[in-house]
Amino acid sequence: MRDRITAVRRNVLARHLFLALVGLLVVVVVVESISDYRNTQLASMAYLGIAAGGLTVLTGTNGQLSLGHGALMAIGAYTSALLLPDSDSSLPLSLVILAAVAVTLVVGAAVGLAAARLHGPYLAGATLALAVAVPGIALYFKETLGGEQGLRVVMPDIPVWVLDLAFFVTGQDLSRSRYTAYVGWLTLIVVFVLLANLSAGRTGRRWRAVRDDEVSAELAGIDLGRARVSAFMVSAAAAGAAGAILAFTVKLAAPSAFTLTLSLTLLAAIVLGGLGSLAGALIGAALLTFLPSVVTDVGRSAGLSDIQAAELAPLVYGLVMVAVILLAPAGIVGSLRGAVQRSATTRRTTSPTTTKGTAS
Amino acid sequence: MQQFLNTALSGLTLGMVYAAFALALVLIWRSTRIVNFAQAPMAMLTTFVALVVIDAGHSYWLGFVAALVSGLVLGAVLERVVIRPVEGKAEINAVILTLGLFIVLHGLAAVVFGNRYRSFPAPFGLEGLTVGSTTIALNGFGIFTIVSVLVVMGLLVALFRFTDVGLRMRASAFNSEVARLLGVKVGAMLTLGWALASLVGSLAGLLIAGGSLVHPSYMDSVVVFGFVAAVLGGLDSPLGAVVGGLILGLSLSFVSGYVGSQLVALAALVILMLVLTLKPGGLFAQAAERRV
C-alpha cells in the first residue's frame, strides 16, 4: 500500500516536472520571439499569475477567502526593495526572491493563525482591513520604507553566465526586459510545480477535506487549525514571490501600488479563470494583464475621449466579472472542463448551474 | 482639553456614519446571508441622484427623499436581476458578484456624472455649537446624523423583534425551504431585505456627503471601515453595528489626531483582530449560532 502511494506520488511529481519542462520550452520560444514591450507585459502577467496561483490554493482548495493578498505582495516587494537598494548590492535575484518568500511566510503565519478561527465574512473583514492597513505602515516608517515615494529597486547587472547561456541557446543578446520576463516565468513555473504537488498530495487532501466538511475532517483526525494555517502560509509564500517579481518589473515598491484594488484584482483573476485551478489562475492573470489596454484602445478608436476610454476599462472588467459569475460560475477553466466532461460521458454529477453555457 | 473634546466629537459623528453603513450591511446579511460590497457605490449613485435634484433648483429635502426612494428601487432591482441567481450558491460567488457590481457602478457614475469633486449641501448649519465661550466640534448636521442613525437602528431592532415581516425575513434567510413550507413568500422577503438595506445605505451616503465633497470614489474608505464596524459588532446585530461604528469612529479619530493619520487603517486592523480573537463572531454574536 505504502509502495503504491509513493509510486503514485512519484508519478504525479514526474508528470508535473514534465509539464514544467514543456512550459519552460514554451516560455523560451515565446519570450525570444516577441518585442520588449510584450515581454514587460509578460512579466506583469507572471507576478499576477503567481499571486493568483497562491490565492486559488487558499480559496479554492482550502475554502478561505482572502481580500488581503495585495498586502502580502507588498511585503514581498518591500523585502526585495530593501535588499536591492543600489547597484553595489550583488545579491543574486534568486536569494532576493527566497528572502521575500521567507519574510512573507512569517507574516502569513501570523495572519493565518489569527484567521484560522474566523469564518466567511469575518475572515473577509479581517483580510480587508489587512489590505488597507499595510500601505500605511510604509507611510509611517518614512525613513526606512520611503513613505509615499516608495523605495527604488535597482536591478543588479545580468550575471555573465546568464548572458552566455542565453546567447548560446538563442543566438541573440539578452535584453533587460527579456531577462525580467525570464525571471518572472521561471519563478512562476517553480511556484506552480510546488503548488500542484502540494495540492495533489496528502496536504492537499487535508485542505480539501477541511473545506468540504469540517466535522468529518475533524473526525478523520485532521487538525483543522493546522490545515488552515498551513494553507495560508503556502499561499502567503506565493504572494511574497509575486511581490518580488513585481518589484523587479516595476523597479519600485510604493504604497500606492498595493491598494485594495490589487487584492480585489487577484480575487477576480481566480474567479474568472476558475476557482481552485492553477490554469484558471493563469488565464485570469492573462485577462487582467491584457484586457484593460485592449478595451481602452477599442474605446479610443470608437471616438471616445481619453477620460471616457479610461473609464471604459474598469466598466468592462466589472461587467465581465458579473457575467462570468452569472453565466459560468465555475469560471472559464471549470466551464470548459464541464463541457469536455459532458461530451465525454452523458451522465456526470456536475451541478446544474455549471452547465449553463461556456465562458464569454 | 478642547482638542480632546473635538477629536472625540468628530470621531463620534464619523462613527455614526460608519454605523449607518454597517446597519445596511447587517440588514442584507440578515435577509440574504450575503455581504454586499456594492453597498458603497449604490449609495454613491443615489447621492448623485439627490445632487441632480438639488441642482435642478429643488430643496435639499426633496433631493434627500429622491435619494432614499431611488435607493429603495435600486436595491430591489439589483436583487431581482443580478443577485437572485447566486443566492444559496457558494459564498464566494456572491462576494465576487458584489465586487463586480462595485466596479461597474463606479465606472458608470464616473461616465455619467463625471469624475470630479462636487460640493454637497447640508440642511443645517455647519458652524459648531457654542458652549460658554468655546466652540465645540459638533454642528447641526452632526446632531442630525447621530439622531437619524439611532432612529434607524431602533426601527430595525423593532422590525426584526416585534413584527411579522421581520420574522419572515429572518426565516427566509436562514432556511428558505422551511420558510417556504410555512407559507412565507421567500422571494419577496429577499427583495424587501435588499430594498430596505439599500435605503439605509443611501441614508449613510447622504450623511457622509452632507456639508462635504462628493465624487465617484467618496464612499470608498467607508466601505472598509463600515464593513469592519459591522464585523466588529457581529454581522447579525443592529445594536452591534452601531456599537462597532462608534468604537471604530472614536478610536480612529484619536489615532489620527494623536499618533498619525497613516496608521488609521492599521489601528482598525488591530482593533478588529483583538475583538475577533476574543470573540470570533463579533461583539454581539449569538452564542447559539454555529454554522458549518
Added chain:
Amino acid sequence: MTRHIRGGGPLVATLAATLALTACGAGGRDSSDGEAAADTPGVTDDTVTIGGTFPLTGVAAPGYSEIPTGAQAYFDYVNEQGGVHGRQIDYIVKDDGYNPTTTSTVTNELVLKDEVFATVGSLGTPTQASVADYLNDEGVPQMMVSSGSLQWGDDVENRPMTFGWQPDYESEGKIIGQWVAENMPDAKVGLFLQDDDLGEDAEKGVRQYVDDQIVAVERYTSGNTDVAPQVSGLQAKKADLVLAFNTPSYTALSQLVALKTGYKPQWFYANIGSDPALVGSLLERFSEGAVDGDSTALDGVMTTEYIPGVDNPEDPWVQLWQKVWDEHGEDGELTNYRIYGMSQAYAFVQALDAAGEDLTREGLVEAVEEGGTDWDGPQLAPFRYSADSHMGISGMRILELEGGKGKPLTDVLVTDIGDAEITTDDSGSADDAPPENGVPTS
C-alpha cells in the same frame, strides 16, 4: 466538489495559448514608419508623437484628469496653425490611476509600442519616479513632469533626460517662509502638510526662515478625508497663522472643519491647493451653513501664483487660453487645471521649435538647456533650465485673495533649492504677452 488542482494538460495548454497570442499580437508591431527623420523614434517628416500618463480614473482623477485635456486643446490649436516645423503633434494620453505599477506598464507601452519621441507633462511624484530611471536609460526625454518634487531636475548627471516644469515645493516653502519672517514675525505658525514629498520639501523650505516661529505641525494622509483631528491639533497649539501645503479638496475640507471647530487663524495655502475658482465652487454650496457663497469663500486667505489663472480674465495669456479652449476644448469650461496643461504644452512647443527642423532627442535636451531660461511664456518667473539644472519655473508672487481674485502682496520673487538667495525677479517674465497667433516661434 471537483475543484482538485490538476496541474495538468490545461495548464500548459493555457500557457502556450496565451504566450502564442501575445506573440501574434506583437507581430508586425516592429515595422518602422518608413521615412523617420534621422531614425528618431516618434518623429516623421510631418508628425511628432509624444505621450503622457495621468490619473484619469480613481481617487486622484478628479481635477488632475483635466490637465491633459488642456494640453490636448493647445496641441490641436498648434496643429491647426500648421504644427511645429511642419510637424503635427500627436499626443497620446494614458491612464495610470496614480498607481506606479500601472505607470510603469503604460510608460512601457508608450515607449516600446507607440514609440513616442518624449513623454510630456506626466503627472505625479511616486508615479513618475517609477519610470524616471527607465526613461533615462532608454534615452527618452521625460519632459516637464507635473509635480513640484525636487527630483525633477536637481540631478542632471544621473537623469539627463528629466525636466521639471512647475516651481518646486522647497522654493515655494522658502519664499513663503521668508515673507512670513519679514511681515509677520510674531505669528505662531502652524503647518498643515500632505504627508508626502509635497509636505516634506515645503517644510524644509519654510523652516529655513521661520523654524522658531513654528508651534505645530500636522500631517494628513491623502485619501483620508477626515482632517478634524489635524485641524484640532493646530487649534490646540494656538497657531494663528496656518501655512497649508495640500491639494484643493483638502483646502475645502480644512475650511469646513475650521468652521465646525470655530478655528479662525490666518490661512496661507500654497499654490497647489488655492485655486480660488475651484475651491470657491467646492465651498459655494455651504452658503446656507454660513460660509459665504462662490469664490469669496476664501477672502483674506493668502497664497502664491506662478501662472495666471481663470480669476484673471483680462490677462492676455488667459485670453489666449480661453480662445484655445473655446475652439478646441471638450465639454466643460476652462479651469485652472486646463490652463496648467496648456501652459505646459506651450513650453513644450517652444522646446520643439527651438530644437529645430532636424528633431532628435539629444537636440531637444540641448535646445532646452541652452535657451530655456529666456523663453517668454505664461510663467511669471523664468525657467531654471541649464546644463546644470533641469528645474522648472524659478519663482512666484504672494497674493491675498479678495472676491475670488488675487491681489499681489509682493513682486515676483525668484530663488532656487538649497540656500540660494531669494531675490526680486528682474527678467520681466511676468509682463510678456503671447504672440499674435498664439504659437511661439524663435
